[in-house]
Amino acid sequence: MAGRRTSASNDDAMWVVEPTDFVSPYAPLSDSIFDHEVRLRAAWQLAVASLERSARTSDTPEEAPAGGSEEAKFLSDKPDDSLPAIIQKLQKHIHDIQEEREKADDAAIEDDGPTPAVEAPAQSARRSVSGAFGRLTRRTPPNPA
Amino acid sequence: MSAQEPRLDPERWWTRLWKFFVALLGLSFFIASLSSGYLRRLPNWEWWELSARILFGLLALVLAAYLFLKRRGKLAREEAAPTQAAYPFPKFLDSLWTEGARRITSESVEDNASNGKKPVDSKGTGESDYLRPIAIFTELIMNVSKHRVRVAETVDVEGHMMVQRVIVEFDLPRGWEQAKFLYLPVLHPVKGELVDNFHLRDAQDSSLTDLTYEETTRLAAAGLRLLMAFGDKAVIAAESESVVPPVAAEASTEWPDAAMVAKEKDLLTLLAMRGPVDIEPMQRTINEILETFEVDDLTKGYLRRYVLELCGAYPIVAVVDPQIVAGGRVLIKYERTLMPASVTAAAGSSEGPPARSRRAKFGVKRWRGLMRIGMGLRPAQVAVPISLALTASSYHLRLNAPESKYVFEQHLTCSHCDQLVTPSWVGSRPGVKRGPVGTAKCTHKAGVEPSAHRFDDRHYFRLQRRHGQNFVHLYMRGFGAAKPKMHDLQVVARFKEVPPGSRLQAAVTAFATTVLVIVVGYMVSNHRVAPESDYPAVILALPAVVASWFGIASERNALVGGSLLARLSLIVSGVLSIASIVTYLMTAPTEAGSSPPPPQVSLLGVTHKAWIALSLLSLVNFVYIYYRFVLKLIHYRDLMRRKQGHGSTMKIA
Known part of the structure; x- marks a missing residue:
C-alpha cells in the first residue's frame, strides 16, 4: 500500500529488553505421548524395573559398561581423586592437624614454655586443599561435540 | 588497618x-x-x-x-568474565542416573525412600504415583505451545524498573485426573540467565513452590529414562497387550544394555550442562548421539525434542495440587523483574541492532539518542521481545507506561532488520539473507498475501488502535504452531507525554524569556534604564532559574523519559537568559541624560544589535516550541476522538 511504512526506522535512544526465555525451534507434535497410553505404561514398568535392578546391583562394585562411547567410559570411570574421597582425605588431614595442635598446646602448658607455632600445619593444609582442587579442576571434562 | x-x-x-x-x-x-x-x-x-x-x-x-x-x-x-558452559562431574551424572531416577521406583509419594521395594501397584491401576506427574512433565516439555493455550503478559514500565507479570493457562494432557500432584514447567529461562524477583502463584494468588536445580535435573533424568524405555521393548510389551509388571520385569533383564546406558549418560550430560549453550551445535550433537541409537523413529523424535528443550534452558517447575485444576485447565502466574538496556543508535553496532546502527551512521538522528542520554533524559522508546508468543497458542501482551504518557507509535518488528511484521510473513530458517533489507539472522520471509475471500488458518496478530491510551495491547495467535517459527520479533513502542506536559513548561519559559529580553533590549536601546541599575539583570535571571527547576523536576521516578525538544528549549531559554544578563552588564548605560539614538533598523523597538540578536533567537525558540506544543495537542486530541473500530485488523495502527 502506497505511503505505508515498512520499517521502524527510528534511531532514538531505546530501552531494549533482551529475550531471556528459551524458545523451542520445534512446532507442536501432532500426537502426544499420552496418545500411546499402553506403550507409555509399558515403558514406565520397564523403566521402573530397570531402575530397581540397578538399585539392587548398586551395592556391589559396579562394572564399567562393556561397550559405549568414550564419554561413557569416562563417565563410568571412578578415579581416586573423586570429590568424596578428597573431602574424606581433607577431613582426616584437618583432624590430624587439630590433634597435633592439641598435643602441642598440652606440651606447652606442661613445659610452661612458648606456644609452638601453628602456622606450619595450617599452611600445609592450605597446600593440600589447593593441590586437591587443582587435581580436580585439571581434569578435562568430556566434550560431547 | x-x-x-x-x-x-x-x-x-x-x-x-x-x-x-x-x-x-x-x-x-x-x-x-x-x-x-x-x-x-x-x-x-x-x-x-x-x-x-x-x-x-x-x-x-x-x-x-x-x-x-x-x-x-x-x-x-571492568566486566565479569563471560559465563562458559560447564559439564557436570561424572559423580553427579552417576547420581542422576541412579538416585535421580530412583524416585520413580517408589510406590507412592510417602514412600520415596527408594529402599529397593518392588514398585507394586499401590492403587490397583498398575502404576505408581510418579508415572503421571513425570509423564505430564515430559509431555509439557516436548509440546510446549500445544498445552500452553493462553499466555497473557503484562510489562509495567511505571517505576524505575520493568516488571513482567505473566499468566499461563495450561490445558493439561489427559491423565491428570490420576495424578496426586503435578509438575508444571512454567518458565524456560535460558541457561546462564538469572531470574530476578521471581514469584510464582496460582489463580488465587497463593504462593506455589518450585523445584530446585537439582530436583529439576533429577526430574528431567526420570523423564529421559521414561522416554528411552519408550522404544522397542515397550512396543513389544504394548503389542502383547500385557503390561503387568512381571512382563516388563522380565523384559527389563535385557534392558537397558551397556550401549544404551552409555547413550543415556551422554544425553544426561547435555541435560545437566550449566551455562549458556549454543543450540545449533547442540542439535548436531544430539543427532550424532541418537544416530546409532537403535530405537524406533517415534522414540528418537521424542528424545531429540526432550533433550534439546532441556539442554538450552532450566525450566522453572511449579509443583501443583490437582485440586486447582478444573476440566484440565490450570492457571499459573509468575512475576519477575526485567533489566532493560539503554541502546542508542550512535552507540555502535555492538549494542543495537545492526540495521538500526547502519542507517543511523550518516544521519542527523545519529546524535539524537546520545543527546537524550547526555541531557539526563531517559529513552522514550521501549522494545520488548514477544518470545512467549512462540510458546503459546494464544498470546496477549500489554505494555503499560505511566499515566502521564500516551502511545505515540507502536510497531511489531523483526529485531534484526527492523522491518514491520506483515500478515504475509512466514517463518524460515536463519543463515540466508533474504532481500535487500533482511539480515542473515532473520527467520522470516515474504509469503502469500492473505485474501479476505479465502480460508486461512495461519498465524494472526493485531495491535490495539491508538486512542491516546498509555498502553500497547498486542494479540497474537498461531505463532507457536508455525513451522518454522519466526524468532526474534519484538514490540517497539514510543511514548510521548500527555499534553500539556513539559512542552508547555518549556513554551511558558520561552515566552517569559522572550518578553523579558525584548523589554530589556527596548529599554537599553532607548536609554530608559536607570544608570547603575541591577534590576534588569535580576529580572533576566528568572527564566534561567525557572528553566533549571523544570529541567531537574521533570525526570524523577520514571523509566520512560520526557520530551527531548522541551529539554532543549529549556536549555536554550536558560542560555539566552544568561547571555542577556552578560549583554546587559556590558551594554547598560552608565550615565543619565543620553538622548535616544537616531532611527535605524529595529525589532519591536529594539535597535541595539546584540539585543536584536538575542530577541530574535528567543523569539524563534518560543515560536518553535509553541508550534510543536500545539501540534502535539492537536494530535493527542485527534487520537482521543478516534472511534473504536475493527478495521485495523492486521494493520500497524
Missing part, C-alpha cells in the same frame, strides 16, 4: 604517575590558552598571542580527550 597490605604494582603506579603528569600538562595548556600578555615583546604580538592561545587550547583538548578515552576504555573492561 587490614592485616594484609595491598601489594604495590610498579606498573600501576607508573601508569598513575603518567596520567597525573598528562593531566597537569593539560591543565597548564588550558590556563595558558586563557592567559594573555606574555608575548607582548614580540613584533605583531597580537597575532602570535592569538595563535599561541589557539594552539594551547587545542593541546589541552587533545590531552583531555586522551585521558577521557583511556579512562573510558578501562571502565569498559
Whole structure:
C-alpha cells in the first residue's frame, strides 16, 4: 500500500529488553505421548524395573559398561581423586592437624614454655586443599561435540 | 588497618604517575590558552598571542580527550568474565542416573525412600504415583505451545524498573485426573540467565513452590529414562497387550544394555550442562548421539525434542495440587523483574541492532539518542521481545507506561532488520539473507498475501488502535504452531507525554524569556534604564532559574523519559537568559541624560544589535516550541476522538 511504512526506522535512544526465555525451534507434535497410553505404561514398568535392578546391583562394585562411547567410559570411570574421597582425605588431614595442635598446646602448658607455632600445619593444609582442587579442576571434562 | 597490605604494582603506579603528569600538562595548556600578555615583546604580538592561545587550547583538548578515552576504555573492561558452559562431574551424572531416577521406583509419594521395594501397584491401576506427574512433565516439555493455550503478559514500565507479570493457562494432557500432584514447567529461562524477583502463584494468588536445580535435573533424568524405555521393548510389551509388571520385569533383564546406558549418560550430560549453550551445535550433537541409537523413529523424535528443550534452558517447575485444576485447565502466574538496556543508535553496532546502527551512521538522528542520554533524559522508546508468543497458542501482551504518557507509535518488528511484521510473513530458517533489507539472522520471509475471500488458518496478530491510551495491547495467535517459527520479533513502542506536559513548561519559559529580553533590549536601546541599575539583570535571571527547576523536576521516578525538544528549549531559554544578563552588564548605560539614538533598523523597538540578536533567537525558540506544543495537542486530541473500530485488523495502527 502506497505511503505505508515498512520499517521502524527510528534511531532514538531505546530501552531494549533482551529475550531471556528459551524458545523451542520445534512446532507442536501432532500426537502426544499420552496418545500411546499402553506403550507409555509399558515403558514406565520397564523403566521402573530397570531402575530397581540397578538399585539392587548398586551395592556391589559396579562394572564399567562393556561397550559405549568414550564419554561413557569416562563417565563410568571412578578415579581416586573423586570429590568424596578428597573431602574424606581433607577431613582426616584437618583432624590430624587439630590433634597435633592439641598435643602441642598440652606440651606447652606442661613445659610452661612458648606456644609452638601453628602456622606450619595450617599452611600445609592450605597446600593440600589447593593441590586437591587443582587435581580436580585439571581434569578435562568430556566434550560431547 | 587490614592485616594484609595491598601489594604495590610498579606498573600501576607508573601508569598513575603518567596520567597525573598528562593531566597537569593539560591543565597548564588550558590556563595558558586563557592567559594573555606574555608575548607582548614580540613584533605583531597580537597575532602570535592569538595563535599561541589557539594552539594551547587545542593541546589541552587533545590531552583531555586522551585521558577521557583511556579512562573510558578501562571502565569498559571492568566486566565479569563471560559465563562458559560447564559439564557436570561424572559423580553427579552417576547420581542422576541412579538416585535421580530412583524416585520413580517408589510406590507412592510417602514412600520415596527408594529402599529397593518392588514398585507394586499401590492403587490397583498398575502404576505408581510418579508415572503421571513425570509423564505430564515430559509431555509439557516436548509440546510446549500445544498445552500452553493462553499466555497473557503484562510489562509495567511505571517505576524505575520493568516488571513482567505473566499468566499461563495450561490445558493439561489427559491423565491428570490420576495424578496426586503435578509438575508444571512454567518458565524456560535460558541457561546462564538469572531470574530476578521471581514469584510464582496460582489463580488465587497463593504462593506455589518450585523445584530446585537439582530436583529439576533429577526430574528431567526420570523423564529421559521414561522416554528411552519408550522404544522397542515397550512396543513389544504394548503389542502383547500385557503390561503387568512381571512382563516388563522380565523384559527389563535385557534392558537397558551397556550401549544404551552409555547413550543415556551422554544425553544426561547435555541435560545437566550449566551455562549458556549454543543450540545449533547442540542439535548436531544430539543427532550424532541418537544416530546409532537403535530405537524406533517415534522414540528418537521424542528424545531429540526432550533433550534439546532441556539442554538450552532450566525450566522453572511449579509443583501443583490437582485440586486447582478444573476440566484440565490450570492457571499459573509468575512475576519477575526485567533489566532493560539503554541502546542508542550512535552507540555502535555492538549494542543495537545492526540495521538500526547502519542507517543511523550518516544521519542527523545519529546524535539524537546520545543527546537524550547526555541531557539526563531517559529513552522514550521501549522494545520488548514477544518470545512467549512462540510458546503459546494464544498470546496477549500489554505494555503499560505511566499515566502521564500516551502511545505515540507502536510497531511489531523483526529485531534484526527492523522491518514491520506483515500478515504475509512466514517463518524460515536463519543463515540466508533474504532481500535487500533482511539480515542473515532473520527467520522470516515474504509469503502469500492473505485474501479476505479465502480460508486461512495461519498465524494472526493485531495491535490495539491508538486512542491516546498509555498502553500497547498486542494479540497474537498461531505463532507457536508455525513451522518454522519466526524468532526474534519484538514490540517497539514510543511514548510521548500527555499534553500539556513539559512542552508547555518549556513554551511558558520561552515566552517569559522572550518578553523579558525584548523589554530589556527596548529599554537599553532607548536609554530608559536607570544608570547603575541591577534590576534588569535580576529580572533576566528568572527564566534561567525557572528553566533549571523544570529541567531537574521533570525526570524523577520514571523509566520512560520526557520530551527531548522541551529539554532543549529549556536549555536554550536558560542560555539566552544568561547571555542577556552578560549583554546587559556590558551594554547598560552608565550615565543619565543620553538622548535616544537616531532611527535605524529595529525589532519591536529594539535597535541595539546584540539585543536584536538575542530577541530574535528567543523569539524563534518560543515560536518553535509553541508550534510543536500545539501540534502535539492537536494530535493527542485527534487520537482521543478516534472511534473504536475493527478495521485495523492486521494493520500497524
